Amino acid sequence: MPSSNAGNSGRFAGLMYHEVGGMPARGPERRLSPHYVVETAAFEAQMAALHAARVRTLSLSEVLAGEVSGPATLVTFDDGLEGNLHNALPVLQRHAQRATVFVAVGFVGSEGHLDWEGLRALVAGGVEVHSHTWSHRPLQTLVDAEVRDELRRSRRDLEDGLGVPVFAASFPHGSFDARTVRIAAEEGYRLLCTSEARLNRAHAPGEGAGTGPMLVGRFAMTSSMTVRQFERLVAGQALAVLPVRSGQLARKTVKRLIGIQTYRRLYRLVFGIREPEHPVPHA
Numbered sequence: 001m002p003s004s005n006a007g008n009s010g011r012f013a014g015l016m017y018h019e020v021g022g023m024p025a026r027g028p029e030r031r032l033s034p035h036y037v038v039e040t041a042a043f044e045a046q047m048a049a050l051h052a053a054r055v056r057t058l059s060l061s062e063v064l065a066g067e068v069s070g071p072a073t074l075v076t077f078d079d080g081l082e083g084n085l086h087n088a089l090p091v092l093q094r095h096a097q098r099a100t101v102f103v104a105v106g107f108v109g110s111e112g113h114l115d116w117e118g119l120r121a122l123v124a125g126g127v128e129v130h131s132h133t134w135s136h137r138p139l140q141t142l143v144d145a146e147v148r149d150e151l152r153r154s155r156r157d158l159e160d161g162l163g164v165p166v167f168a169a170s171f172p173h174g175s176f177d178a179r180t181v182r183i184a185a186e187e188g189y190r191l192l193c194t195s196e197a198r199l200n201r202a203h204a205p206g207e208g209a210g211t212g213p214m215l216v217g218r219f220a221m222t223s224s225m226t227v228r229q230f231e232r233l234v235a236g237q238a239l240a241v242l243p244v245r246s247g248q249l250a251r252k253t254v255k256r257l258i259g260i261q262t263y264r265r266l267y268r269l270v271f272g273i274r275e276p277e278h279p280v281p282h283a
């Protein structure tokens with residue numbers, strides 16, 4: 001079987017979802033593009049495809065421990081949106097799949113976003129919850145103290161509010177560099193999810209020790225992905241989603257050319273995502 005990740009290669013695709021089913025979050029502060037809303041039926045088909053292909057969904061602890069053998073994938077959701085609980089969780093449970101939700105803690109309880117009760121229901125349903133920072137600003141635009149505060153505060157609030165250990169984060173806007181990774185490591189984070197569209201290779205047991213947090217790339221899951229593309233992706237054929245990848249490379253190049261602040265303004269215009277500089281805390 002060519003190009004399969006069957007066997008013990010330890011390779012896996014990270015999947016980055018945002019919202020499943022229903023309407024996109026439509027708060028005054030923040031709207032999500034329909035592009036990032038996967039229909040519940042499509043999500044169900046994808047989870048069923050994982051089950052049929054015997055692709056195991058990983059916990060973050062397994063990834064960290066290097067316990068990745070045979071076909072495996074990492075299902076994640078960014079932002080902490082309501083459909084994660086109401087639409088995605090029942091599907092995950094029906095197909096016995098594991099998932100991780102990264103919560104932008106400053107938005108908890110705001111329109112379209114889960115409140116603390118909803119997050120606790122996710123945890124009770126077997127979903128891992130970790131940090132997507134507090135205010136969802138691109139970390140590269142912040143000074144050290146702000147980056148530290150974003151990571152520390154979100155972790156503390158999640159651990160206090162949910163009673164779970166928080167050791168992982170995903171970067172808002174995919175914004176990270178060596179500096180932000182270093183600060184995350186100092187704040188106790190051990191696994192960091194990016195938006196880089198690439199396959200991951202799990203550490204062999206013991207291999208990653210002492211090398212800082214593990215960086216995990218993820219493919220953006222959008223409303224336009226076909227089940228065939230999905231099947232190829234989780235089988236380890238990243239080239240099957242080449243359009244996604246080249247789109248990302250193009251965005252990266254644009255970001256470098258125009259600077260991240262301008263990129264952020266453009267991104268908001270194009271994708272309709274608006275964020276306040278100082279979001280109103282809800283918790």
Ligand SMILES: [Zn+2]
Pocket residue numbers: 078079132136172173
């Ligand atoms: Zn986000």
